[in-house]
Amino acid sequence: MIELTIFIIGVCIGSFVNVLGMRLAKGKNIFNDRSVCDHCHKKLLAIDLIPVLSYFMLGGKCRFCHRKISIQYPIVELTTAFAFLGIYTAGFPHTVFLMVVFSLFLAIVIADWKYLIIPNSLVFALISISLLFNIVYSPQLLMNRLLTSIGAFAFLWIIYTLTRGKGMGFGDVKFSLVMGLLLGYPQIIIAFYIAFLTGAGVGIILLLLHKAKFGQHIPFGPFLVLATIVTFIWEKQLLIIFLKILGLH
Ligand SMILES: [Zn+2]
DSSP, X not given: OHHHHHHHHHHHHHHHHHHHHHXXXXXXXXXXXXXXXXXXXXXXXXXGGSTTHHHHHXXXXXXXXXXXXXXHHHHHHHHHHHHHHHHHHTTOSSHHHHHHHHXXXXXXXXHHHHHSOOOHHHHHHHXXXXXXXXXXXOGGGHHHHHHHHHHHHHHXXXXXXXXXXXXXXXXXXXXXXXXXXXXXXXXXXXXXXHHHHHHHHHHHHHHXXXXXXXXXXXXXHHHHHXXXXXXXXXXXXXXXXXXXXXXXX
């Protein structure tokens, strides 16, 4: 029963995550007015705002203009719901904190994926809650994580400067502050390794499939987010693997 409740809350938060990612990227007010159709810009009916269900009830089409509603909406809603359920059932401590972090991460992925922007407000929100979390729950790690955060920022800033912003945007550089605060050292090294490896891998695949042109911007934010989540969940296992590779274990 509690699982179902968490799932439904997740679906609703996911609906808000969609709004958050898209409106912040376009510099719009997030609470201002009701959502509109992406095509005909008519205001959606209250009944069409029910997450996931309304998408399928409408057959994936707008009630007014009958053009396609982006599959992004139900995907994000369901992803949030399953992530919340996963966080709860995996028995992580600080469940609510992790759910909030995940929601903000997903909003960043949407904004970066669709508009190549990582909204400052999302990064600042994440920095604030991560800092607060460290101060309250793990003050013994605070110094490590603060220094990691600064180091990560410096590292990406150097790459950003050397590549003149071609490999990543300044939003990615700012996001590394969050990574440092959540992961600390040496975990941050693993996270960067995963992010650069997957980012480059996907970039090459897209080039080969002719889905992307050489020199075209591929958002790096989603890879940083993914790497942070993977490293956070499997930090112990990944550390062992890395030490083995380096021959230190
Ligand atoms: Zn429409």
